[in-house]
Structures are given as structure tokens and as C-alpha cells.
Amino acid sequence: MTGPDNFSFKVLCEDGPARLGEINCAHGLIETPAFMPVGTAGTVKAMTPEGVKRTGAQIILGNTYHLMLRPGAERIASLGGLHKFMNWPGPILTDSGGYQVFSLAQRRKLDEKGVFFQSHIDGASVELTPERSIEIQNLLDADISMVLDECTEWPVTESRARESLELSMKWAIRSKNAFRLRPGYGLFGIVQGSIFENLRQKSAEMLMDIGFDGYAVGGLAVGEGQAQMFDVLDFTVPHLPEGKPRYLMGVGRPQDIVGAVSRGIDMFDCVMPTRSGRTAQAFVRGGTLNLRNAIHSDDDRPLDLCCTCPTCNGYSRAYLHHLVKAGEMLAGMLLTSHNLHYYQEIMRGLRHSIKTGMLSEFCRNFFSEIEDGPVQALTA
């Protein structure tokens, strides 16, 4: 399995632990560090695919749990796969479905074979095994598939974390065995082990023995706080292979992403920019603005004076406030677009600063804006 059509990752340059890289996969190229907008049910909520692309996103995430329940993986396959179905021709990463089973499904029951649950949509009984998760992701035609793992609860004792990890490692082997090799398609393992250094190290080593196209760090952003999350990255990342992409799942706020990139992480996903956009929150340098606040009602400034996104180019805070108050869909559309653009702008800044050896200066500036307080958000 070598050749130009294969799934590949190249590190182009480094700045401390941070890397500038490139993933090549079936549906295109992804510059890393990369942020993946979440397209849960076959749509990045409130956005057209063209709009997502315009923000600079090169890969999006699809949720296996949602898509398997509705409209169904076999249906999407018969309609030509997820890319065609949702009109997103670029790369797609799908999760395994496990996380949503644990957070959304009813009456779930887990054993070594897999997880059994009732759909939150219609109550149907569903079985999700490592093999079925991989089969679904294959039916969806995901460029990057994720192994099914157990989402270890938080907080957790070391012995329980170890037990959970052992199950996840068995499932990782079964996932790898079920994964159908195709040029341009990759499978990522997920390092578990909660906050325990020895478990994280063991998990990383076991996964590397199995061999994956990329390595995710899972089980973070579950309530442990940024300091502990960064600690875990500090002692986990050195155990991951240099030549494979590293993906921090479900993270996070801009300051989490900047901190994680400087610790060697290459890929991120989070619902924060999209969900915030639908609940009147805008990300701006230094913090966030709540557009529901009446303080914006006569403010003719854009969300962010330096932002080049279509929202900031055409609309005032006063208008966005009006749309929010009036319950207009355009509020969610314009704020989501801005937030995704803002996230991609950070990724562009991170990539540029790694390339030019200026990452520490980028981080200093970025965090000083946050410590100074959100300059534009002070009044909101």
C-alpha cells in the first residue's frame, strides 16, 4: 500500500512540538493544523457547503450515530455516498458513533461485543459493534474513519480507566481488521487512558502496534479543565509517532486549540463555532459577543473590525442584534459563518506562524488579547 493515491501525511516543518503538515486523502488535501466544522446530520448547521468552503475549511466531520439512524448508512451509500448526498466534494472524517451513543441514546447496554441502544429518534433497537461502525463509515465513504471505542466517564478511577482502555484496545484491533483498505482512505486509532500518564502511554503503544493512519487523543474536553487537558497532551503526544496526524477530538475553544497546536496536535473538531452561532454568540479577538444583548442595538460596527468574512463585510452588530431579537434564521446563518471563518482564520494564523518560526509570538499575542479581556466584548 504505497503510491501517490494513498492516504498520506507529510510534516512540512516544525516549530517546537508544533507541526505544519499536509494530509492527502481520497477527496483532497488538508493543510494542518486543521479545524473540522461538524456536519452532524449531513449538514454543517445553518451553512451551505459553499459557505463552509468559503470559510477556508478543507475537511468536515460527519456523525456516524446520527447518519446511521437517519437517513441510514445503506441509503446514503445507494445515493452515492455522503459527499454527493450533502454536496460536499472535499474530505470528510466520520466519528465511530460511540460518543453519541453514550451522550444521546436511550437504554444503552455495553458488553465486549459492542453497544446496544435505542434510537433517540424513534426508539428503534440498534446494535453498534466495532465491525458495524467501520462498515457504516465505509458506506458513508468517509475519507477518514475512526475506531469504535468506549467513552471513559469523567471523573474516573485509575482501575476503571484501565478496564475501559482494555476494552477500547480490543475494539481497536477489531476495527482495524474490519477496515477495508482503499487508496486514499485512512483509519485512525484513539488513545484513551483518561488523565493517567501510564495508561495514555500504554494506549499509544498498543495502537501503534496495531498500526493506524493517524492517532486521536480521546476522552478529553469532558470536564477536566484546560490545565489538565494540556497536562495530558504534554505527556501523551511524545508517545505518538512523528509521521502520523494527531487529532484532539471534540476540542474546543480557540484558546484550547492554540494551546494544543503548540503541543503538537494537528486536527480538531468542535460544535462550538456552529452551536454558538445559532445561539447568538460571536467569537471575536479576545473573547465572545452575545448579540442578544441590547447594548448592540445601535452599534453600526461589524462583529470584528479586522475580520474579512462576508458577515463582517456586510452587516452591523445592530443588524445582527435585530435578527436575533426577531428570531430570524439569517441570524444563525450569518453568525455561524462568521464563527467558522474566525476559527479558520486562527488555523491560518497558526499554520503561517509555524511556517515562519513565529508560533511562540503568535501564542503570546493571542493569549495576551484574552488576558487583556476581550477588547471588543468588554461592553457586551
Add this chain to the structure above:
Amino acid sequence: MTGPDNFSFKVLCEDGPARLGEINCAHGLIETPAFMPVGTAGTVKAMTPEGVKRTGAQIILGNTYHLMLRPGAERIASLGGLHKFMNWPGPILTDSGGYQVFSLAQRRKLDEKGVFFQSHIDGASVELTPERSIEIQNLLDADISMVLDECTEWPVTESRARESLELSMKWAIRSKNAFRLRPGYGLFGIVQGSIFENLRQKSAEMLMDIGFDGYAVGGLAVGEGQAQMFDVLDFTVPHLPEGKPRYLMGVGRPQDIVGAVSRGIDMFDCVMPTRSGRTAQAFVRGGTLNLRNAIHSDDDRPLDLCCTCPTCNGYSRAYLHHLVKAGEMLAGMLLTSHNLHYYQEIMRGLRHSIKTGMLSEFCRNFFSEIEDGPVQALTA
């Protein structure tokens, strides 16, 4: 008041009673017959202004009632007017606010001075007189303002319709007197008189004596049915001046618009394409599709095989059905875009067929598709 900067209307050619024309106003040119998407609260719901423009719309309608209550006409004026506020640089027509007072406001009280009501948003007491309506439309910077009139109820006796008409004509004079002449800005009168020919004629003559830049036919599409509406147009339009645009307010379905154009109407507005788009209805040749219907769940065809809109270019009925079932905002966005495009496509077809003297053939084809039943909608 003459010169190139003035509000003007030119009839370019005629085909029977139908006219191909051009309105020149402060913010641009409008080819007629024209359909105006409704931008109630400063947004054409579920659409960006760029998206509206892409459908071919050259003018949109703003609702004075909604905008005066929230965010307020004075606020919009201080933010640079409605065009800038909502990022729509093209022409805007505003209604007088009267219709929504009658349909939405609480505890309304009407006398010769004006109408007094409580806001449906916060219960505030508000007065709307002919003078205040014109002042608000001026503050919004509407290219075309409408006189305040009384919305005659339906059904109605002739004597009550006459009484209502007399009040509306007094208000028309006051509206004209209050209207501030500015190059490129126009004021339209509204012909009332319900279904009574003598009243419609009298109303048209009184308005022409006052003198307006355009003449609307009001009080239709209130439940009288298409046949009676066409009757009213047949006996009303001949009393309207040749050289001024004619606007049939609040109409309607594609078949209503085609029939009215062939009776000499130049302008239309209706919430139908936008509201339908948010409730899973798509307009296609010959009828409508209900995308909520499970029949679409595996259908990989676009809404309309001949449609060139972005929705039909990128998305299947199966995908749109999925979005509707999943409650995704993108459903409303894509269906609204398609519906507006479909309406504008009809207007383009009408204009082209008038230009080429083929209007009767256009109408014959159009109505035969409807009579044959919606070819594509048969199964839905």
C-alpha cells in the same frame, strides 16, 4: 420633476394587455413584470441578500409594520437606511403597514385620523396615520412607498365597501401631501372597491386625480378566489393609466401571477415562495412537491430536472427530505432559494414572451402543465 434621476417607468413593448417595462428608481432598475420577494423584518427569511439577488430578484418588499415596531424606523434611519441595514443595495418597496395592523396587531381602533393599535411584540400603544406611515417609509429610505389605506374586509356589502373606499381616498390625499419629493423615489396609490366595478373605477379616477407614480390594486387575494380576482382585474386595469406601473398586492400563486400579467399587471409580491420553502413545499413545473413525504426518501432526482438554481444543481429530493425530517435549517434555506428562483424564472419567461409576442403561447403551455397535473408532483 423631470430628468434622468427621476422615478420613471417605461413601457418597452406590449402583447395584448400585458406590458414589458422598466422602472428606474433611486437604487436601480427593475424589469417588469417583476416579482418582489418579501423581506418582512429586514430579511428575506432564510436567505442572504446575495442569495436573493442570485435568484434574479431586482426589488424586494419591506414591511413597515414590522420594521416600525422592531427595530424602529428612526433607528434604521440613524444606521443609514434599510438598504444599508440589511445589506440589500437594490430597490426596496415598503408597504404602508396598514395590512399588518389589520392582520397582526391587537386591540386596533380605526377612525378618520388613522389607526391605533397595540404592538403584537410588546403590547406598546402605537398610532399609524397616513402621515406617519409616509414618514416611516421615508426614514426606511424606500424607493417605492405605498399610501396608507383601509383594508376592506371580505366579504363586504357595496355600501360598506364604498364607505371604506372613501376613507382610503382621503388617506391617499394626505399620504400624497406628506410624501417628500426626492429624485428616484416614488409613491403609489392603491385602488380599492372590493369586487364592485363602479367603486374600482371611481377609486382609480380619484387616485389619478391626486397623481401617483404607480397604481396598486389592493383588497384582492383575500378569499374571493381566482376567477373573481381576474374579473376585478379585467374591469379595473383599463381604468389605470398606461404609463405608470401597476402592482397587484399580495399575489400570489404562479398561476395567479401569470393570469394577472396577461391582464396588464406589472408588479407582484407574496410570501408564498418563502413561507412554502420553510414548510417543506417546493414549487415545480405543474405544481408543488411536499418534501416531508417519505416518497422522496430514496429519490436522487433534483426538485425540477430543468431548473438551473443552486439547489437543483447540488441536491437530491432524498437529501432535502432528509433535511426536512431532521429539522435542519438548510432545508428552509435550499427550498426557499429554489422557490424564489422558480418564481423569478416565471417572471423571466413572462418578460421574454411579451418581448417576442409569444405571451399567449407561454400562458397556454403554463396552464396546460397545471391542468395536466404536476408531472413531477403526481407521486407526492
